[in-house]
Amino acid sequence: MATSFRTIDDLDVAGKRVLMRVDFNVPMKDGKVTDTTRIDRTVPSIKELTGKGAKVIILSHLGRPKGKKNLDFTQKPVAEALAAKLGQPVAFAPDCIGPDAKAVVDAMKPGDVAMLENVRFYAEEEKNDLEFAKKLAEVGDILVSDAFSCSHRAHASVEALAKLIPSAAGRLMQQEVEALSAALEAPTHPVAALVGGAKISTKLDVLGNLVEKVDQIIIGGAMANTFLAAKGVDVGKSLCEHEMLENARVIMAKAEKAGCEIVLPTDAVVAAEFKAGAPSEAVAVGAVPADKMILDVGPASIVGLTGRLAGLKTLLWNGPLGAFEIEPFDTGTNAVAQEAGKLTKAGKLLSVAGGGDTVAALAHAGADSEFSYISTAGGAFLEWLEGKTLPGVAVLRK
Numbered sequence: 536m537a538t539s540f541r542t543i544d545d546l547d548v549a550g551k552r553v554l555m556r557v558d559f560n561v562p563m564k565d566g567k568v569t570d571t572t573r574i575d576r577t578v579p580s581i582k583e584l585t586g587k588g589a590k591v592i593i594l595s596h597l598g599r600p601k602g603k604k605n606l607d608f609t610q611k612p613v614a615e616a617l618a619a620k621l622g623q624p625v626a627f628a629p630d631c632i633g634p635d636a637k638a639v640v641d642a643m644k645p646g647d648v649a650m651l652e653n654v655r656f657y658a659e660e661e662k663n664d665l666e667f668a669k670k671l672a673e674v675g676d677i678l679v680s681d682a683f684s685c686s687h688r689a690h691a692s693v694e695a696l697a698k699l700i701p702s703a704a705g706r707l708m709q710q711e712v713e714a715l716s717a718a719l720e721a722p723t724h725p726v727a728a729l730v731g732g733a734k735i736s737t738k739l740d741v742l743g744n745l746v747e748k749v750d751q752i753i754i755g756g757a758m759a760n761t762f763l764a765a766k767g768v769d770v771g772k773s774l775c776e777h778e779m780l781e782n783a784r785v786i787m788a789k790a791e792k793a794g795c796e797i798v799l800p801t802d803a804v805v806a807a808e809f810k811a812g813a814p815s816e817a818v819a820v821g822a823v824p825a826d827k828m829i830l831d832v833g834p835a836s837i838v839g840l841t842g843r844l845a846g847l848k849t850l851l852w853n854g855p856l857g858a859f860e861i862e863p864f865d866t867g868t869n870a871v872a873q874e875a876g877k878l879t880k881a882g883k884l885l886s887v888a889g890g891g892d893t894v895a896a897l898a899h900a901g902a903d904s905e906f907s908y909i910s911t912a913g914g915a916f917l918e919w920l921e922g923k924t925l926p927g928v929a930v931l932r933k
Contacts, residue, residue, distance in 0.1 A: 542709050546679075552675045552677070554678045554696070556595070556692050556696070557577045557595050558682040559573055559597065561573050561597070566612050573911070579707075580679065581648060588645040589677075593649065595613070602655065602656070603656065610650055611652075617648070627639070627649070631653065632673070654671075660691045662691070663690055671696050677702070680697065680702060693926065697927075702931060715919050718908075725849075728752050729853070731758060732757070735779050736782075744920060760775040761777075762797070765781075766787075768820055770823055771823040803817070803820055804830055804863070807827050831867045849887075851920070852886065859899055875902065876906060889910030915927075
């Protein structure tokens with residue numbers, strides 16, 4: 536499909552030094568990478584570039600070294616993990632700018648891969664400093680950006696650098712932006728957004744933007760309790776942001792005006808305490824006992840939601856429907872996620888999901904491999920849902 540931004544297809548990389556900004560901010564323990572998901576997802580872009588004869592120079596940040604060289608946050612173990620995944624050596628430069636970076640890059644041949652040290656060892660990175668970006672540009676001819684999860688930050692290696700040398704999206708960035716555009720910019724209707732999680736306060740901007748874009752918003756998690764309370768329903772001891780009731784009413788009024796249906800649970804699973812195997816029961820939302828808390832949507836809500844999915848063409852998913860970390864309060868999230876996965880697999884639904892808890896919840900439900908696309912970008916995904924311009928994507932526009 537034609538894209539509105541530059542991709543690897545627009546570049547001639549043979550023999551060129553290609554700086555590739557990735558997000559290798561990976562979990563580490565005892566100097567070893569414990570989860571290589573983020574590395575795995577960039578391997579296709581790297582192999583495509585080396586296959587075309589590029590010299591690929593990896594740029595990333597790791598942790599929060601606070602703008603100082605701190606070897607607790609060195610990228611060296613990440614370079615070793617990448618080498619194992621690529622099946623080829625990855626040269627490591629102990630600095631991301633200056634003579635140390637230049638020496639490693641100068642020694643590269645077409646098809647080689649190198650990794651530069653943590654860009655956040657310099658405070659100028661997070662300040663989007665142009666002079667620092669110029670120093671990064673000294674070792675590269677082209678920038679390929681494959682770090683959608685960092686694209687909401689106007690940092691030097693994400694934004695300023697892209698203005699100095701020819702730049703384009705890597706395959707991961709391309710996939711991500713195309714998937715999100717298909718779900719939100721030009722979706723096939725009817726389109727619904729399932730928005731869950733604990734707090735309405737963190738999702739106010741998301742909800743405010745979505746009511747203008749989608750036909751239905753399905754609200755789950757503790758956030759639904761705030762909406763129910765705003766409608767005068769007694770939610771007992773449930774987690775509820777009582778100071779946000781007016782905000783919830785504003786969103787409901789805005790949705791009504793926009794012709795967007797707000798879907799709330801009709802029944803709930805309640806318990807006296809939040810722990811595994813705590814005695815629980817299903818009650819109508821209007822009959823929550825004063826000493827109990829809502830921990831999941833109830834069986835009637837599940838039937839209603841799974842039935843509703845059949846009438847949709849596009850589903851955006853952000854956040855769980857209940858306290859999915861503990862059985863049996865994962866039932867609602869699991870059932871609805873599995874049904875969405877089934878419809879997606881059958882070619883009846885485009886399903887795009889993202890956000891921290893969402894990735895874990897869908898994996899827990901065993902539905903993560905069946906969704907059309909799952910974004911691992913937390914903050915960037917949310918800002919996209921809020922309708923904000925992401926600086927790291929905007930610089931790649933044609």
